[in-house]
Amino acid sequence: MVLLSASACGLAKLISICERYAASHGLVYNVSKSECVIFKVKGKCPPVFPPVRLNGQPLNIVDQFKYLGHVVSADLKDDADIERERRALSVRANMIARRFAHCSKEVKVSLFRAYCTSFYTSNLWADYTYKRYNALRVQYNNAYRVLMGLSRFCSASGMFAEARVDCFYTTMRKRATSLVRRVRASSNSILTMLADRVDGLYLNNCCMTHVRRNK
Incomplete structure (x- = not known):
């Protein structure tokens, strides 16, 4: 649960509500597994922040935490989550390459599409460095080369076009577009408000960021 x-x-009041609910239902929150993140606005953080307490004990202040598999950072940047995805992609690709080395090309392509193009929560990336983003692109290309037994110096665009597999940029654009479409079609009042804003930072980023990166 996230507050x-x-x-x-305001945070102290929310925690107090949770404590009362837990006490009335015979529950106890685990303080050792609870953390607090102070999000920074434009890189700035309050010089003094009162301790946040749960069940009378202060919570650890951390710079990042993982929520539903997505790494959330205090500076609101997505570099840490992109690195998480890059490492996960490396593990999945190497596992597939070892276990299915003798399969046909068609089977390998299907496995690559199923296990190496998901990019969990990549739709949410909005603020990151090109270096980290490019490292994930390189990992994506190399994963396909390793799986298919291709030279590390072969053309990425050529190998994907030949196999009719989406390249990295195409995959990312499709995921961003999918999120935008679902947000605009949602009946949720908050999502509808975001979708109706012409100057909406996040949706505009989804529509344009991967186009700019591809230049």
Whole structure:
């Protein structure tokens, strides 16, 4: 469970509500497994932040935590989550290459599409460095080369076109477009508000960021 508040006072009130609910239902929150992140606005952080307490004990202040598999950082940047995805892709690709080395090309292509193009929560990436993003692209290309037994110096665009497999940029654009479409079709009032904003930072980023990166 995640609690979000714009102030320390508001967060304390939310925690108090949770503590009362837990006490009335015979539950106890595990303080050792609970953490607090102070999000920075434009890289700035309050010089003094009162301790956040749960069951009377102060919570550890951390710079990042993983929520539903997605790494959330205090600076609101996505580099850490992109690195998580790059490492996960490397593990999946090497596992497939070892176990299915003697399969046909068609089987390998199907496995690559199924296990190496998911990029879990990549739709949410909005603020990251090109270096980290490019490292994931290189990993994606190399994963396909290893699986198919191709030279590391062969053309990425050529090998994907020949196999009719989406390249990295195409995969990312499809995922971003999918999220935009679902947000705009949602009946949720909050998502509808975001979709209706012409100057919406996040949706505009989904529509344009991967186009710019591909230049």
